[in-house]
Amino acid sequence: MPQSAERAELAASDPEILAALEGEEARQRAGLELIPSENYAFPEVLTLLGSAFTNKYSEGYPGRRYYGGQEYTDRIESLARERACALFRADHANVQPLSGSPMNQAVYLGLLEPGDTILAMDLSHGGHLTHGAPVSHMGRIFNFVRYKTDPRDGAIDFEALRKVAREAKPKMVVCGYSSYPRDYDYADFKRVADEVGALTMADVSHIGGLIAANVMRNPLDAGFDVMTTTTHKSLRGPRGGLILCKAEFAKKIDASVFPGLQGGPHMNQVAAAATTFRLAATPAFRAYGTAVLANARALAAALTRRQVKLVTGGTDNHLMVLDVVQSFGLDGAKAQAALDRVDLTTNKQVIPDDPLPPMRPSGIRLGTPAATARGMGAAEMEEIAAIIAETLRAGGDAEAEALLAARTRALTARFPVPGL
Structure with a gap:
């Protein structure tokens, strides 16, 4: 059955769920997924x-x-x-x-x-x-x-x-x-x-x-x-x-x-x-894995240049943890919410021996698998780091956040989500 027919059936039987599905698709296209445990599945997987x-x-x-x-x-x-x-x-x-x-x-x-x-x-x-x-x-x-x-x-x-x-x-x-x-x-x-x-x-x-x-x-x-x-x-x-x-x-x-x-x-x-x-097992996937690590190092370096404190000082893998209390005077929950407002999806994260509670911890966690799956590279990691640092230093200013959200959407518009 063609996809359009499936959507038509869902529109007739459960329009509320279809609206939520289409909203999520739009969110994924316009925003950027930086949670290291999330990714875009291969189109074959969705099938x-x-x-x-x-x-x-x-x-x-x-x-x-x-x-x-x-x-x-x-x-x-x-x-x-x-x-x-x-x-x-x-x-x-x-x-x-x-x-x-x-x-x-x-x-x-x-x-x-x-x-x-x-x-x-x-x-x-x-x-x-x-x-x-x-x-x-x-x-x-x-x-x-x-x-x-x-x-x-x-x-x-x-x-x-x-x-x-x-x-x-x-x-x-x-x-x-x-x-x-x-x-x-x-x-x-x-x-x-x-x-x-x-x-x-x-x-x-x-x-x-x-x-x-x-x-x-x-x-x-x-x-x-x-x-x-x-x-x-x-x-x-x-x-x-x-x-x-x-x-x-x-x-x-x-x-x-x-x-x-x-x-x-x-x-x-x-x-x-x-x-x-x-x-x-393909060469293309091996190239993807290499790019994930290169992008993580590039993002970590770009954040460090902007005086952002990283747990362990950097990364050897696909993820990094930012100490946002020391870097921006924000707890992780507030930092996550601010980045949500500029269409960057992250997650609040405890840091070693965190003095703050888990729902309001000292850190946020970032990763590069999803951005890499969209085809982004070192130049895009530099822009992502800039948007993160400027957002978390904006103090919740609505006008500044609107401009930063526009920068995120300009970036993601150049890199379609695989399978959507």
Whole structure:
């Protein structure tokens, strides 16, 4: 059915939802997405997410399903697993997790026992909610202990991490982040884990695409037992999760995902992931990954030249965290709101040992995957930095913000959103 016919049907059946859809499309076209965990999906992904695979239940795994009619679902899931293993140099892949949180939960519940100790990054120092935050269910089921960054340079303090590991004797060491602007040497984590007899897990949800593009280190190359990643973010695929592991853990991981944690997988999502893995193996995607990192360095440098304080002083990956209290005298919530008014989408962010509460923290977080997907480069990063700094120094002046919003829209008009 042509897209125009689909829109006509939706206009007749639910005009309120159609209006919201068209409003969101307009927002994405006119504004610029700078949240590092968000991106523009490949057009092929959007096609598959709205495909006939949406209609099919496929509980189980290829060749071992509970329902009939699985010829094509088996085919796409087998392709997704094969492509994921080839892309990330893994022994085994499970492509069924519905998102990042159940992906990580399946690993913990499949390889550990309730009450076991897990060593993971402190949430306020860059870790993720699923790494055992007290408000999460996993934080209630397992005993999470924390490592932090060094206050002198913002990097992970491995001596302190080793000390905590020796004292706590964790069953698993988890590394990964949502707001840490540096790369890891995964061999350092592996040495600590080996010393205390722990399993190793890397949650690379933010940088999965950059690892696929071979522009950032791969934990599996360092001998990690498990690696997890979401399939959107820097991979530009559907919202979903992926678990990669050594062959010896394959059965436990699969059983933990289904029937342990989930029922039927979303086969439209699996199909879209399969195509994403194929696209991520191309030279064009490797060029994209290289450009994401180059743009992040360019944006960080341009902000620094404008006397903006960055956590860790810069970035090795796709993201950076701005200390907006020190730089502009604003908390992160006010800074985020001001940037929204000039059509730059960011998110408020805690910084290490933040004295302010999470809903009104000291920082904001920026990333370059989405801007890069639109084709922007170093010159555009310079303009983005200028708009950010001028907006946050404008003091909420409506006339100044209107002029800055016009600059954002002039920029985005030159770079269409893929798939829209």
